[in-house]
């Protein structure tokens with residue numbers, strides 16, 4: 001038996017002696033323990049998994065039964081990736097490297113192959129989440145650098161912040177492919193989002209911002225907040241327990257501007273951002289409160 005396996009077995013036996021008869025295993029752990037996945041993957045279990053008793057059982061159960069307990073629903077739902085490193089920066093760097101070779105996304109013909117991760121401050125209190133990179137983002141390998149990105153940067157500035165103070169990411173880390181792509185962009189499909197979702201969820205858990213802003217219904221859906229922006233905006237939802245504001249995507253503001261002056265949409269986004277600023281206890285001047293009021 002490998003060192004990792006015997007350490008784990010010892011640990012479990014100790015827990016069993018302490019009367020802990022139920023534990024949560026991450027998906028895949030059983031495969032590793034039973035040898036379905038070969039040795040290198042065992043590195044993940046050398047660090048004992050966080051174990052939660054599901055319920056106190058009256059008598060000690062055999063180890064085999066403990067190991068076969070299914071993980072509780074929340075462990076499965078969390079869908080976080082384990083990465084090495086001791087600081088947030090190191091962990092984010094490891095996560096980025098993992099995304100570069102992420103088979104579930106790279107094997108999808110409907111996604112392009114250039115990975116665009118995230119940008120900004122790993123210690124940020126405010127995190128913006130968009131849907132997927134577009135042409136400009138793919139070129140520069142940075143989220144929100146095209147026209148929608150310029151709009152987002154203007155929103156951040158209006159809040160009295162600078163882009164490097166916040167963290168900006170996307171649900172999908174690869175640009176969705178199209179026939180005759182050119183500079184065309186499209187929203188990611190639910191399957192494409194699902195393939196990348198563990199990354200943004202892990203980023204959220206590492207950065208632990210005070211507030212998340214989901215830009216558009218697609219980003220909100222990716223974070224598990226389904227609905228239309230019209231119905232979701234204006235109040236806080238929750239992602240991993242973090243207050244999450246859903247607002248219109250900057251591209252929507254650009255479209256509205258093109259069709260008229262877009263003042264109504266701008267004011268709606270701004271009202272959402274004022275709520276975010278209040279939640280973050282940022283100073284708000286009378287001038288800021290009055291932005292984008294219809295004359």
Ligand code: URA
Pocket residue numbers: 130131132133134137142143144145146148149170
């Ligand atoms: N739109 C997004 O949702 N993300 C980007 O990075 C750029 C445009």
